[in-house]
Amino acid sequence: MDIAIIVIYLGAMLMFGWWGKRRSRNSSDYLVAGRRLGPVLYTSTMGAVVIGGASTVGGVGLGYKYGISGMWLVVSISVGVLLLSLVFAPRIQRLRVYTVAGMLKLRYGIDGAGASGIVMAAYTLMLTVSSTIAYSTIFSVLFGFGQISSVILGGAIVVCYSSLGGMWAITLTDMVQFVVKTLGIFALMLPITWNKAGGYDGIVDRLGAQAFDLGAIGGATIITFFVVYTFGILIGQDIWQRVFTARSPQVAQWGGTAAGIYCLLYGVAGALIGTAGAALLPGIEASDDVYADIAKTILPVGISGLVLAAAVAAMMSTASGALIATATVCRQDIAPLLRSQFMTQPIQTTDIDPEADVRGNRLYVLATGIIAIVLAAMIRDVVAAITIAYDILVGGLLVPILGGLVWKRATGTAALASMLVGAVATVAAMLIIGDILATEPVYYGLGTSLMTFIIVSLTTASTSEDVLREWTSRTTGRPKAPSEPDEPATV
Numbered sequence: 001m002d003i004a005i006i007v008i009y010l011g012a013m014l015m016f017g018w019w020g021k022r023r024s025r026n027s028s029d030y031l032v033a034g035r036r037l038g039p040v041l042y043t044s045t046m047g048a049v050v051i052g053g054a055s056t057v058g059g060v061g062l063g064y065k066y067g068i069s070g071m072w073l074v075v076s077i078s079v080g081v082l083l084l085s086l087v088f089a090p091r092i093q094r095l096r097v098y099t100v101a102g103m104l105k106l107r108y109g110i111d112g113a114g115a116s117g118i119v120m121a122a123y124t125l126m127l128t129v130s131s132t133i134a135y136s137t138i139f140s141v142l143f144g145f146g147q148i149s150s151v152i153l154g155g156a157i158v159v160c161y162s163s164l165g166g167m168w169a170i171t172l173t174d175m176v177q178f179v180v181k182t183l184g185i186f187a188l189m190l191p192i193t194w195n196k197a198g199g200y201d202g203i204v205d206r207l208g209a210q211a212f213d214l215g216a217i218g219g220a221t222i223i224t225f226f227v228v229y230t231f232g233i234l235i236g237q238d239i240w241q242r243v244f245t246a247r248s249p250q251v252a253q254w255g256g257t258a259a260g261i262y263c264l265l266y267g268v269a270g271a272l273i274g275t276a277g278a279a280l281l282p283g284i285e286a287s288d289d290v291y292a293d294i295a296k297t298i299l300p301v302g303i304s305g306l307v308l309a310a311a312v313a314a315m316m317s318t319a320s321g322a323l324i325a326t327a328t329v330c331r332q333d334i335a336p337l338l339r340s341q342f343m344t345q346p347i348q349t350t351d352i353d354p355e356a357d358v359r360g361n362r363l364y365v366l367a368t369g370i371i372a373i374v375l376a377a378m379i380r381d382v383v384a385a386i387t388i389a390y391d392i393l394v395g396g397l398l399v400p401i402l403g404g405l406v407w408k409r410a411t412g413t414a415a416l417a418s419m420l421v422g423a424v425a426t427v428a429a430m431l432i433i434g435d436i437l438a439t440e441p442v443y444y445g446l447g448t449s450l451m452t453f454i455i456v457s458l459t460t461a462s463t464s465e466d467v468l469r470e471w472t473s474r475t476t477g478r479p480k481a482p483s484e485p486d487e488p489a490t491v
Contacts, residue, residue, distance in 0.1 A: 003142055005305035006312065009180070013161050013316070016172040020165020030166035030361045031098055031328055032244040039255045041171055042246050046259035048174035049242055050077055050233065051181060051266055052127075052318025053134030056311050059267055060294070061287030063274020067211035070274055074267025076225040078260050080233025085256025088405060090249035091475040092240060100237050100401060101333040106474060107404040108412030109467035115419055117333025119396050120237045124326040125372060126389035127238065131319035132158070132376040134288075135312050141292050142308065151376045154316070159369030162320045163362050167245060170320045177313035181266075184310025188303050189294070190269050196298060197276035206279040224439040227446070231394045235401045238318075238325040249477070323372060327364040391430070395445020396423030399453045411463055414456035422449025 024030040037045065055074045062070030084092075095103055101116045136150035145153065161169050197203050203211055210216060233239055246252035277284075277294045284290050291311055295304040399422060400415035426445030433440060 003305070005302070006138075006142055006309055009309045009312065010157055012176060013157060013173050016176070017161025017164040017169040020161070020167075020169025020172060022165075023168040024166045024358055027098075027357045027361060029168060030358050031324070032241065033167040033171050035096070035245060036247045037171065037245045037251065038247060039251055039258075041175060042242075042251050042255035043258045043262075044178035045171045045174040045245065046081065046239075046242050046256050047262045048178045048181070048313075048317035049238060049321035050081055050259070050263055050318075051314050053131050053311070053315040055263070055266065056181070056185070056270065056314040057134060057288055057291045059270030060274040060277065060291045061289075062217070063271035064278045064284065064290040065274070065287055066217040066271075067207070067213060067275045067278070068268075068271050069214055069216035071267040071271035072217060072222045072225050073229065074270060075264060076222075076229040077233055078263035078267060079226065080230035081239075081256060081263055082260035083230065084234050084239065084243070085253055085260055088234070089243050089246075089252040089256050091405065092243045093246050093249045093252040094477050095474050096244075098241070098244065099329050099332045100235065100240055100397070101329070103240075104400065104404065104415060107463075107467075107471050108410070108415050109463055110412030110416065115416065116397060116400075117329050117337070119392055119419075119423060121326055121329045121334060123389040123393040124237055124322045124329065125368065125375070127322035128319050128326060128368075128372040129375045129379060131315045131322065132372060133379065135315035135319070136376070137288065138292065138308055138312050138315075141296070148377045151373060154312075155369065155373035155376060158316055158319050158323065159366060159373070162323050163365040163369060166358070166361065166365070167241075167324060170317075170324060171245065173320065174317050177317045180306070180313040181310045184307045184313075185266065185269050185273070189273050189299070189307050189310075192303070193273050193276040193280065193294060193298055197279040203275060203279045207275070211275050211278070220439060224442075228390050228394055228442055231398050232390050235393065235397050236325075237329055238321045241325050241328060242321070319372075323369055324365055326372075327361065327368045330368060331361065331364045388430070391426050391442045391445065392423055395426030395442050395449060396420075398422075398446065399449040403453050403457075407457070408468070409457055409462065410453065411457045411460045413460045414453045417456045418449040418453035421452045422446065425449070 023034075028034050051074075055077060059070065059074045062073055064070070092103070095106060097103055097106065099117070100120055104110075104116055132151055132155050133147075135154045136147060139145055139150035139154055140147060143150070143153075161173060165172075198205070200212075215222070243252050243256070246255065273294065274290060277290050277298075280298060281290075281293060284293055292308065295307040295311075299307055396419050399418045400410075403410045403418075404415065422445045425448040426441045429441035429444040430438070
C-alpha cells in the first residue's frame, strides 16, 4: 500500500505537468506563472519551496539528536521568509524582472548579470542536486533500487513536469505537495509519535529534561543558521522567482507572511517528531535515516506511505523550484554574457515569437535538469555541496543586493567589487581553514564584502539620477508611460 500511494502521487505530478503545459503561452507564463497568483496559490507555493528535504528529513534528524533545539534550522528559514515578505517583497514584486541579476541592473545601471548569475546558478543547481539525492533515498527504501536508479527515476519525474509546464505546473504540484506535507507532518506523524512516546512526561522520563533545552544545539550553531539560511532566503533566486509570481505587492507581502508562520510551526513540529523518535527508537546512527525509520517502524501501513509521500513532496517542491530558477538564470543572465563574448550579432527579442520563447525556456529546464541528475548520481557529500553553495551565495551577493535595496548612495562599482571580494574571501577561507563545513568562511566573506561595499560606494561617483529615477518608479509602483515595456528586454 505504501508503494501504491507513492506511485499514485508521482503520477499526479506528471498530470499537473501536462496541464501546466497548456497554460504556458509565453515567457511570463512559463517562468513566473503570468504574475497572476492569488493568496492561496502564492502562500502554498512559497511554503512548499522553502520547506524541502533539509527542513523535513533534516529537521526531524536534528530533533532526534538535539531535542527541541533541532528546530532552529527551520526557524532560521522561517525568519528569512518573514523578513523578505514583510520588508522587501512588495518592492521586489513591483520590479517586474525575472532574476536577481535583473534587479542589480535596474538598481545600479550596470550589467553584473554574468558575475552574479554564475554564483546564483551554482547555488540553485546544487540545491536541485541535494534535493534530488534526498528524495532518491526514499525511493531506495521503498523500491529497493540503488542510488543511481533512484536518482534517475525521481529526477526524470521532476524534470518532466517542470519542463513541460514551467512555473504553472510547479505551482500546481506545489499546492498538492503543500497539502500532503501538512497532512503528513501535522495530522499524522506528530500526534502519533507524540502519543506513542507518552507525551512530554514520557519523553522526559526516557531522555531527561535536556530534550527540551532550546539551546542544546549550541549558540554558535544557532547564530550560523540565521546568518546562512535567513540571509540565503532573502537573496535566493528560487525564492525571488516565487515573489515574482504574486499578482500584487499585497499578495507577496501577506501571502509570504502566512508561509513564514507556517514554516515556523513546521520547524517546531519536526523537532518534536525527532524528539519523540529518540525516545521510541534509540540507537539510529545516521540522522537522515530517522524520518524514514519512524515512518516504517512506528506508523501503521498506509499512514506510513502518506508520511513518506510528505517527505518526497517536500524534496520535490524544492528541487523543481531550484531547477526552474537555475534555468532562468542561465538563460536570462549567463547566456547573454556568453553570446556577447562569442557572437558578433546580438539576438533581438522582436525576432522571437512567444511560442518559440516557451520552447527555448523548456529546453533550458530540460538541459539543466539532465545536468542536475548526472551530478546527483556522482556526488555523495550533499551537506558539503549545499554548504559551499550557501556560503558563496551569502558571502558574495548578500551585501550588494540588500545594500541596493536600503542605501541610496550605493554604487554599481561598489556592488561589483563587493561581489568579487566577498566570494573570493569565502572560498579562500574555506581553503585556508581546510574544513568546508566550518562556520568562519561566510563571516569572512560578509565582512570583507561589507567593508568593500561601503568604502567603494563612498569613493566613487553616485549612481546616475536617470537610473535612480527608474528604480524609484518601479519600487514605488508609479504608473509607467505608455511607451515603457511591461518586461525588461532580453539580449
